Amino acid sequence: MASLTIRKLDDAIKSYLRLRSAKNGRSVEEEVRVILRDYCEGSPAPTASLTSPSAPTERPAVERANTAGQASVTLIIGGGIAAFKSMELIRRLKERHIDVRCVLTKAAQQFVTPLSASALSHERVYTDLFDPGSEFDAGHIRLARECDLIVVAPATADLMAKMAQGHADDLASAILLAADRPILLAPAMNPLMWNNAATRRNVLQLRRDGIHMIGPSAGEMAESNEAGIGRMSEAIEIAAAAVGILRPPRPRPLAGKRVLITAGPTHEAIDPVRYIANRSSGKQGFAIAAAAQAAGADVTLVSGPVELRDPAGVNVIRVESARDMLHRVEAALPADIAIFAAAVADWRVANEGEQKLKKTAAGMPPLQLVENPDILATISKLKDKRPPLVIGFAAETENLIDNAKAKIARKGCDWIVANDVSPATGVMGGDRNTVHLLTRDGKDISVDDIKVDSWPVMTKEQVATELVAKIAKTVEKNS
Numbered sequence: 485m486a487s488l489t490i491r492k493l494d495d496a497i498k499s500y501l502r503l504r505s506a507k508n509g510r511s512v513e514e515e516v517r518v519i520l521r522d523y524c525e526g527s528p529a530p531t532a533s534l535t536s537p538s539a540p541t542e543r544p545a546v547e548r549a550n551t552a553g554q555a556s557v558t559l560i561i562g563g564g565i566a567a568f569k570s571m572e573l574i575r576r577l578k579e580r581h582i583d584v585r586c587v588l589t590k591a592a593q594q595f596v597t598p599l600s601a602s603a604l605s606h607e608r609v610y611t612d613l614f615d616p617g618s619e620f621d622a623g624h625i626r627l628a629r630e631c632d633l634i635v636v637a638p639a640t641a642d643l644m645a646k647m648a649q650g651h652a653d654d655l656a657s658a659i660l661l662a663a664d665r666p667i668l669l670a671p672a673m674n675p676l677m678w679n680n681a682a683t684r685r686n687v688l689q690l691r692r693d694g695i696h697m698i699g700p701s702a703g704e705m706a707e708s709n710e711a712g713i714g715r716m717s718e719a720i721e722i723a724a725a726a727v728g729i730l731r732p733p734r735p736r737p738l739a740g741k742r743v744l745i746t747a748g749p750t751h752e753a754i755d756p757v758r759y760i761a762n763r764s765s766g767k768q769g770f771a772i773a774a775a776a777q778a779a780g781a782d783v784t785l786v787s788g789p790v791e792l793r794d795p796a797g798v799n800v801i802r803v804e805s806a807r808d809m810l811h812r813v814e815a816a817l818p819a820d821i822a823i824f825a826a827a828v829a830d831w832r833v834a835n836e837g838e839q840k841l842k843k844t845a846a847g848m849p850p851l852q853l854v855e856n857p858d859i860l861a862t863i864s865k866l867k868d869k870r871p872p873l874v875i876g877f878a879a880e881t882e883n884l885i886d887n888a889k890a891k892i893a894r895k896g897c898d899w900i901v902a903n904d905v906s907p908a909t910g911v912m913g914g915d916r917n918t919v920h921l922l923t924r925d926g927k928d929i930s931v932d933d934i935k936v937d938s939w940p941v942m943t944k945e946q947v948a949t950e951l952v953a954k955i956a957k958t959v960e961k962n963s
């Protein structure tokens with residue numbers, strides 16, 4: 485049977501469902517099931533009410549944050565004094581845009597009320613395995629599966645024993661047995677209970693079963709004058725552990741590496757208002773900067789004039805001309821990796837007008853062009869400050885591979901990313917790119933031994949990710 489994600493529905497439909505479920509004292513999911521069941525049994529579909537002016541389209545901010553959540557947690561609260569800390573845990577999870585649905589054991593209700601959990605989670609709270617309201621379509625299975633993570637806090641000695649043994653005689657244990665999601669336990673109990681051989685056996689078994697655990701920590705027990713290991717971890721620690729399971733930290737293979745990247749065109753002034761430029765958009769270089777930053781690198785991006793926003797966390801230096809770009813690149817050294825993706829103008833105007841050039845009877849003023857500095861060759865041939873890995877880009881409209889191979893040898897760089905920029909490819913200014921990565925291991929390799937890896941057509945972001953992955957592999961190999 486297909487499953488339905490409420491938060492992906494239109495706002496108007498969500499508002500209508502929330503209003504209706506609140507009026508009927510049901511959760512939104514249950515309300516949807518009731519509507520569908522009624523409809524199957526012949527009741528008219530509630531379309532009129534959807535457009536009713538009484539259905540609010542704007543919801544309170546707290547509710548919007550809740551439905552915009554990217555992950556959801558089923559929080560099982562066991563019967564221990566620490567259950568009061570789980571009220572804060574609900575708040576901490578929701579602060580992190582995680583939807584929370586609470587299940588309270590019978591014993592937990594001696595310590596906290598379903599009403600408190602419901603008010604904090606903005607969701608119906610579940611307490612009963614044999615609740616006809618949610619069990620007509622196996623509610624305990626849904627609570628076990630329609631979430632990204634199950635958190636048990638406090639995890640009592642009793643709940644852990646049931647889990648280790650595979651019991652399912654109440655809602656909490658039935659959910660835990662039916663779960664196919666990761667489970668995080670936050671045990672809390674008297675130190676003697678924690679140190680008891682039976683609990684130790686159960687904990688060992690649960691760890692072997694792949695159950696995540698946080699705590700308990702050492703400290704004084706709330707209910708007695710005893711101290712020892714058994715205190716439940718703080719709500720903020722449990723929330724952080726939950727986030728760590730839901731969104732594992734991304735690998736950062738370029739952490740500690742300095743990456744220098746150039747991007748975009750250069751503008752070479754003819755006079756104060758005119759310039760020579762090219763069609764480079766800067767998208768590929770900016771995408772590489774973002775990918776390198778995501779891989780943990782310390783990234784400096786020297787960009788010619790482009791209409792792109794600075795990638796987050798990247799040090800962006802904006803320049804105009806090829807000479808500006810070279811100065812800023814040199815100033816940004818040393819770097820571990822330099823990637824020259826900018827389309828630097830080969831020539832600039834030697835006789836740049838100090839004033840705007842005027843039309844004259846003699847016709848067009850002659851423009852004398854002079855060669856610009858070659859940034860890739862200059863940096864590749866540095867003695868002391870040459871980055872260990874220098875990568876150039878070759879934008880060609882013919883004989884792509886041969887020209888790119890010759891460029892590696894001529895410029896003295898290590899790799900070349902060659903792309904065909906003929907107008908028909910739409911690469912210049914477009915969002916996709918077809919590239920060939922030319923690599924050589926060591927400078928004395930002959931042109932024939934340069935390796936060519938041809939990649940399929942990809943978005944510029946995908947090219948960036950692939951390139952950064954390749955760089956990370958090489959850095960790892962060489963370190």
Ligand SMILES: Cc1cc2nc3c(=O)[nH]c(=O)nc-3n(C[C@H](O)[C@H](O)[C@H](O)COP(=O)(O)O)c2cc1C
Binds near residue numbers: 562639643677
């Ligand atoms: C005042 C009081 C405090 C308790 N605190 C804990 C506790 O912190 N940890 C624990 O494992 N059991 C504790 N218990 C025992 C549990 O409530 C009992 O084992 C219960 O059956 C657990 O049910 P549950 O696991 O279904 O929530 C406590 C009992 C009482 C009366």
